[in-house]
Amino acid sequence: MEEVRVIKPIKKVGGTVSLPGSKSISNRALLLAALSRGTTHLKNLLVAEDTDMMIGALKELGVKLEQHGDEVIVQGCEGNFPVKRADLFLGNSGTSMRPLASALAFSGGEYVLDGVQRMRERPMGHLVEALNSIGAQIVCLGEQGFPPLKIYPSTRITSDVVHVKGNVSSQFASGLLMAAPLVAPSQGLNIIIDGELVSSPYVSLTCKLMARFGVIVSIDVETYVVPSHPYISPGEMMVEADASSASYFLALGALVGPLTVKGVGRDSLQGDAAFVEYLAKTGASVIRGENWIKTAPSIYGPKLQGIDEDFRQIPDAAMTIAAIAPMCEGPTTLRGIASWRVKETDRIEAMAKELRKVGCQITSGSDWLRIVPPEKLQGATFDTYKDHRMAMCMSLIAAGGVEVEIRDPGCVAKTFPDYFERLASVIKE
Numbered sequence: 001m002e003e004v005r006v007i008k009p010i011k012k013v014g015g016t017v018s019l020p021g022s023k024s025i026s027n028r029a030l031l032l033a034a035l036s037r038g039t040t041h042l043k044n045l046l047v048a049e050d051t052d053m054m055i056g057a058l059k060e061l062g063v064k065l066e067q068h069g070d071e072v073i074v075q076g077c078e079g080n081f082p083v084k085r086a087d088l089f090l091g092n093s094g095t096s097m098r099p100l101a102s103a104l105a106f107s108g109g110e111y112v113l114d115g116v117q118r119m120r121e122r123p124m125g126h127l128v129e130a131l132n133s134i135g136a137q138i139v140c141l142g143e144q145g146f147p148p149l150k151i152y153p154s155t156r157i158t159s160d161v162v163h164v165k166g167n168v169s170s171q172f173a174s175g176l177l178m179a180a181p182l183v184a185p186s187q188g189l190n191i192i193i194d195g196e197l198v199s200s201p202y203v204s205l206t207c208k209l210m211a212r213f214g215v216i217v218s219i220d221v222e223t224y225v226v227p228s229h230p231y232i233s234p235g236e237m238m239v240e241a242d243a244s245s246a247s248y249f250l251a252l253g254a255l256v257g258p259l260t261v262k263g264v265g266r267d268s269l270q271g272d273a274a275f276v277e278y279l280a281k282t283g284a285s286v287i288r289g290e291n292w293i294k295t296a297p298s299i300y301g302p303k304l305q306g307i308d309e310d311f312r313q314i315p316d317a318a319m320t321i322a323a324i325a326p327m328c329e330g331p332t333t334l335r336g337i338a339s340w341r342v343k344e345t346d347r348i349e350a351m352a353k354e355l356r357k358v359g360c361q362i363t364s365g366s367d368w369l370r371i372v373p374p375e376k377l378q379g380a381t382f383d384t385y386k387d388h389r390m391a392m393c394m395s396l397i398a399a400g401g402v403e404v405e406i407r408d409p410g411c412v413a414k415t416f417p418d419y420f421e422r423l424a425s426v427i428k429e
């Protein structure tokens with residue numbers, strides 16, 4: 001029988017919650033540590049499915065890596081992976097698939113990169129085209145433009161300029177950036193992002209982390225100039241808490257708080273830390289410290305207000321805004337969310353379907369979603385589409401004072417295995 005998690009109506013939350021490490025930082029740090037000269041000691045690393053995928057792949061590639069819970073010690077191999085032939089299974093982890101494809105493209109080995117069925121439906125075409133345009137030899141073994149990928153040995157970059165499209169996933173640009181310093185020609189590699197760049201804070205995050213490993217990228221409008229330079233391990237690195245995971249608790253604080261999250265704050269490297277700026281527009285009270293954020297209900301009225309905003313910079317945390325929309329006064333419109341359609345599931349479709357169950361009126365288009373809250377919220381049993389964020393988002397509906405059931409709650413393991421336990425720990429009534 002399929003497992004279901006029942007969440008009783010949540011009337012009040014309180015206290016402080018600490019959160020697991022950032023997925024985006026953890027997977028970048030693991031790869032950069034492997035590409036580095038020297039040993040890196042990573043602390044507060046996320047321990048979840050997505051980081052298991054990256055760690056498993058690096059081990060298969062012969063990287064020496066020791067893990068003790070959320071601490072990992074990586075012996076860098078300077079990009080010269082000891083294992084030259086391997087089949088890598090990367091689950092549904094975009095932050096493993098796209099960066100590893102790039103890092104292995106010029107490593108002189110022969111590799112197959114594959115994942116679960118949904119990963120086979122998530123686009124890779126722009127990245128494969130970009131890599132092949134500068135001398136990589138990558139073919140898509142199934143449908144063109146999608147995994148599984150076969151990487152044939154190549155070591156030589158044939159140009160100092162590469163173009164990559166930015167409108168589908170920023171992970172293509174991030175992958176190219178991280179791979180570039182070890183294979184760039186002596187004058188450097190110019191990575192030009194063509195067209196709009198979605199999820200741009202993740203590319204800034206990539207550059208900031210590359211800098212921690214000794215490589216400085218210079219940016220001139222849409223051109224990223226990456227020097228030919230080895231990565232040097234910073235020795236030790238502390239991973240900050242995951243800002244996307246924080247969004248569920250920050251939303252709860254705004255609905256029935258106050259609640260404080262620890263480990264992410266004003267000085268965060270992550271784009272999703274800006275989630276609270278959108279939350280504040282609903283009228284929620286937000287206070288930020290260096291590495292903590294506290295939210296509480298609005299001081300202006302009994303309900304938060306629906307908002308109409310462009311969310312292309314924070315696609316993951318944007319889902320949390322959609323999830324609280326049924327409890328807001330007036331409609332909420334999310335724009336700039338086309339990338340939702342190619343993530344763990346088609347998140348626009350999934351969100352529309354599930355929010356209708358609680359009585360919302362929903363309209364949507366290729367890159368937008370409009371949610372009109374019901375007069376009276378209904379409890380529901382939610383499907384989660386093997387999407388960790390659908391499960392976490394739908395749990396928030398209980399803060400509207402109704403009982404909810406979450407099907408396949410275990411899918412949160414992708415980025416937040418003990419989400420429901422941490423949720424239970426902040427519920428006061």
Ligand SMILES: O=C(O)C1=C[C@@H](OP(=O)(O)O)[C@@H](O)[C@H](O)C1
Binds near residue numbers: 094316
């Ligand atoms: O680079 C990253 O760490 C990520 C980039 C975003 O993806 P897209 O760039 O595909 O929107 C985000 O949704 C994903 O969870 C993590």
Ligand SMILES: C=C(OP(=O)(O)O)C(=O)O
Binds near residue numbers: 389
């Ligand atoms: C889109 C996501 O993941 P991925 O890193 O697989 O792209 C996500 O975590 O919401």
